[in-house]
Amino acid sequence: MFSALKPQPADKILALMGQFKADPRADKIDLGVGVYKDATGHTPIMRAVKTAEKLLWEAETTKTYTGLAGDPAFNAAMADLVLGGTVDAGRISSVATPGGTGAVRQAFELARMAAPQGRVFVSDPTWPNHLSILKHLGMEAVPYRYFDADTRAVDFAGMIADLAAARAGDIVLLHGCCHNPTGANLTLPEWEEVAALLEKTGAVPMIDIAYQGFGDGLDADAAGVRLIANRLPEVLIAASCSKNFGIYRERTGALIALSDPARQEVTQGTLAYLNRQNYSFPPDHGARLVTMILTDPALRAEWEAELEEVRLGMLTLREGLATELKRLSGSDRFGFLAQHRGMFSRLGATPEQVERLKTEHGIYMVGDSRLNIAGLNATTVPILAKAVIDVGV
Numbered sequence: 001m002f003s004a005l006k007p008q009p010a011d012k013i014l015a016l017m018g019q020f021k022a023d024p025r026a027d028k029i030d031l032g033v034g035v036y037k038d039a040t041g042h043t044p045i046m047r048a049v050k051t052a053e054k055l056l057w058e059a060e061t062t063k064t065y066t067g068l069a070g071d072p073a074f075n076a077a078m079a080d081l082v083l084g085g086t087v088d089a090g091r092i093s094s095v096a097t098p099g100g101t102g103a104v105r106q107a108f109e110l111a112r113m114a115a116p117q118g119r120v121f122v123s124d125p126t127w128p129n130h131l132s133i134l135k136h137l138g139m140e141a142v143p144y145r146y147f148d149a150d151t152r153a154v155d156f157a158g159m160i161a162d163l164a165a166a167r168a169g170d171i172v173l174l175h176g177c178c179h180n181p182t183g184a185n186l187t188l189p190e191w192e193e194v195a196a197l198l199e200k201t202g203a204v205p206m207i208d209i210a211y212q213g214f215g216d217g218l219d220a221d222a223a224g225v226r227l228i229a230n231r232l233p234e235v236l237i238a239a240s241c242s243k244n245f246g247i248y249r250e251r252t253g254a255l256i257a258l259s260d261p262a263r264q265e266v267t268q269g270t271l272a273y274l275n276r277q278n279y280s281f282p283p284d285h286g287a288r289l290v291t292m293i294l295t296d297p298a299l300r301a302e303w304e305a306e307l308e309e310v311r312l313g314m315l316t317l318r319e320g321l322a323t324e325l326k327r328l329s330g331s332d333r334f335g336f337l338a339q340h341r342g343m344f345s346r347l348g349a350t351p352e353q354v355e356r357l358k359t360e361h362g363i364y365m366v367g368d369s370r371l372n373i374a375g376l377n378a379t380t381v382p383i384l385a386k387a388v389i390d391v392g393v
Contacts, residue, residue, distance in 0.1 A: 070096025178342020
């Protein structure tokens, strides 16, 4: 049987991680993998998470299953974090998932059940795993223009023109904030235009929000999501806790589905059914930590303060890199780095220049020149800037 299997395409980011580990140079810099790192290059456990784990260790008395949808308290806490209490609870169905990726997969599965012939409109570019999962599920992906490679900003006119082709039964996949891989985000007025277009076409928005709190703050980063949630009758939201709680390996996420209250019971039941088919009960450890943090005022305040430190630290790195590149190049062409938000930006280097950065300077980034801002620190910012100019970006 296994002789019929064919080699699968290698994940480019995982392959890059392997190359970085094998590189013997002591001064190499990893800007590829999408993981937050502090100034020492370490991915720390957040203070509130550490405190919650100690409390949980003392209080936990069982490891039995929670439920197909996960702990109701977690689902309620995540809905409040993302939606901010702006949506009628009678519209909300939600389940815990293994990370944000699990939420994305379940959302696509739900969409395929509800509208088997529906297409999924996906930004060009997008997180590669969006396309990989859609291909695996046999769902049609339709690219829409999003990023202008010349201006390094959102090509909003192209985006709206392409999304006008969506129709009822289709899904429009949107990034809630901190667009991956470009870092270029929609403004709130642009979110309003997208909402109006979706109302007109009847397509259902699906929002992947993996970086809430990494851009302009917890509420500001969710503003577009909340606007869509209140304007459209049906919405899918895939939320991740990996980045903003720093619990990558705990695989903690949530899928939220908004519907008419009359359809809420069926929607919730379908989400639980999909969990049962894919992995039965979702993991609970990370979800319980998140619940403890979000529902305890002291823990939440500590978490929000540290998250703000992380956010401001990334902004400082962005501004520092843009300033140093301006100094070295005598040009404002890298100013977009300070305007983008989140962990990622596309530098605008060619694949050949990216390869030179790796071979000549030990600087690793994805082939499309996506770099992880959080992989930098005050020491490596000028090193990267000099290398970028050296290879002719």
